[in-house]
Amino acid sequence: MSSGFIVSGEATRSEHVLDIFGDQVRIKVSSNETGGAWTVLTSHTPPKGGPPLHSHVVDDEAFFILRGTFAFELDGELKHAVAGDTVYIPAGVRHLYQNVGEETGELLLVVVPGGLDAFFVELDALLRQPGAPDMEAIARLHEAYRMELLGPPMSARG
DSSP states (O other), rough: OOOOOOOOOOOOOSSSSSEETTTTEEEEOOOOGGGTTTTTEEEETTTOOOOOOEEEEEEEEEEEEEEEEOOOOOOTTTEEEETEEEEEETTOOOOEEEOOOSOOOOEEEEESSSSSSHHHHHHHHHHHSOOOOOOHHHHHHHHHEEEEEEEOOGOOOO
C-alpha cells in the first residue's frame, strides 16, 4: 500500500493524457493505487464535448464542476451544472453530459468502485488507431467494464 503521494495539477498517473472523444482525461488516483476501491480523474472537455449515452452496472460517479457550464441528462431528465456544483450519478442511471459553454470546461470525477481509469486507458488506445472509431469494439469494451453504450452524445442529436 502507498504511503501517499501528490499529483500536480496537469500531471497524470497514466503514460500520457488520454484523448477520449476529444476530452483530455488525466488519471489522478488510479484504481490500482486504491486496491480497486475508487479512482479520481479530471477531464478537460471542449465546447459541445461529452460522452455518448451510457450506463454503469456497478459504478457510482460524482462529478465536481471545476470550470464551465454542463448539461447532464440523467435517465432522460436534463439538468444544468456550473462551476462549484456536484452531480451524483448512481449505478444504473442512463446518462451523458455536454459542455454547453463557449470555453473548455473542467470536471473532477470520483468513481466507486475503481476501474473506470483502466477502461479509459483501453478506450484511448482504441481511439488512437487509424481510421474511424470501431464502434463495435468500443461497445465490447463497455461491456467488459460492466457498462452499456446506449446512444450518441448530445452533440450528435438533431
